[in-house]
Amino acid sequence: MGQASRELTASASPRHFFGAELRRLREHATLSQAQLGALIRFSGDMVRRVETAERFPSWQFAEACDGVLEARGTLARLWPLLQQQRSTERAVTTAPEIRMAETQAPDVPGRDDAVEIPKLVRRVPFQPGVLDRAALDWLTTAAAPGPRAARVLASSAWASEADLRPVESALAMFREQDHTLGAGHVHVEVQRYVEDELNRLLAAAPASGAFGDRLHSVAAEFFELCGYQAVDTGANGLAQRRYLRALRLAQSAGDRVYGGYLLAVNIAHLTLHCDHPEPALRMALAAVAGCDAHATPAVRAALHAVVARAHARLGREAECTSHLRVAERHLDRSRPGEEPTWIRYFSAAYLADEMAHCFHDLGHPEQTQRYLGDALAGLRPSHVRRLAIDTALMASSLATSGAIDEACAKARTAVDHAAATMSYRCVQRIVDVQVDLDPYRGEPEVRELGEYVRHRLPAAAV
Secondary structure, three states: OOOOOOOOOHHHHHHHHHHEEEEEHHHHHOOOOHHHHHHHHHHHHHHHHHHHOOOOOHHHHHHHHHHOOOOHHHHHHHHHHHHHHHHHHHHHOOOHHHHHHHHHHOOOOOOOHHHHHHHOOOOOOOHHHHHHHHHHHHOOOOOOHHHHHHHHHHOOOOEHHHHHHHHHHHHHHHHHHHHHOOOHHHHHHHHHHHHHHHHHHHHHHEHHHHHHHHHHHHHHHHHHHHHHHHHHHHHHHHHHHHHHHHHHHHHHHHHHHHHHHHHHHHHHHHHHHOOOHHHHHHHHHHHHHOOOOOOOOHHHHHHHHHHHHHHHHHOOOOHHHHHHHHHHHHHHOOOHHHHHHHHHOOOHHHHHHHHHHHHHHOHHHHHHHHHHHHHOOOOOOOOOHHHHHHHHHHHHHHHHHHOOHHHHHHHHHHHHHHHHOHHHHHHHHHHHHHHHOOHOOHHHHHHHHHHHHHHHOOHHHH
């Protein structure tokens, strides 16, 4: 009796993703592992070990599988991701002290291009003045098939469902890695995938109009992830451009609801992050006006939560709490199985996070701490970046309350989370905590925290 196939989580790593894709293609070709091995002149056991993520494939292996399985280069295009993972694992094994130094001091002069690029893109300015026009265009313009039609005439290549499935799997994998590792570890791989794979599909002629809409919707989600990662590396101007690209793709796909989500949850949040609350409020209100009637309950909850965040930043407590109540009512009616996949993360814990940020901006530490407790309790342990950010905010709120011992203890936990990821936002939150504790810098606990940060996360030392 043959062994049962080992279950793989394709989003766990590039190696798992490659193995899952190889298995899918092989089974579609109705070949056994031994048969495929014979055809590509590798052993059947080697095929098995690659499929189960026990071995890294060679370039020759990937190229041979592509040819036999008629995969049109799908596996070969994944090979650079595998090389990146292998290099990372070797770095962890052979020189952990060097890797930590690179993680904590990404702007040291003289490094290679992979380190220097973030320094350049951070100089791209965030431009709040262009957002009102983008929101107006979204509100007043229907889906625009013009560019897609022109591309059909100009393209000699065709894209079909078989091309889209690996892209959707890659998107799921990159999202999970981003949550766990932070953008600093993942954004280069994501950008390479967009340039090498996604842009190739966008330049091809879609097999049908419906497929073209699906492709543009998935591409919009990819550029949304790119924008989020740009924020996480401190490149806010680049993030704005990527979010606007995602918005145009959603318009082209005719996806009104996802466009509203991008306008509020991504673009308005970014605008708040850049300290422009008035245009952020306009973006969020435009999203509510433009798609609230068609949105699902979780999407409505997310939109109103951003409106509340903008009101809180402007000090408008009554308006803020009103929109938070609306968000709670909508989320209570949500059924995850009936929601779009891209909004299913928005749980009670995520709404609690939004509420905590609102009350922190409004100057209510007790309510901030209460909702942060709910948010932290509902987060998955693998979502390290969110754990770091929310724990740091808890420390800041405790510092505001004068609970210095508790604030320093929470700050240490936040530092530990932040050190496990590579996120500019996490580093900035640890800096903010230390600034909030500065009035108590003479206290032993605060001095010890400063030493702990310098040792554990030097990039956040003040």
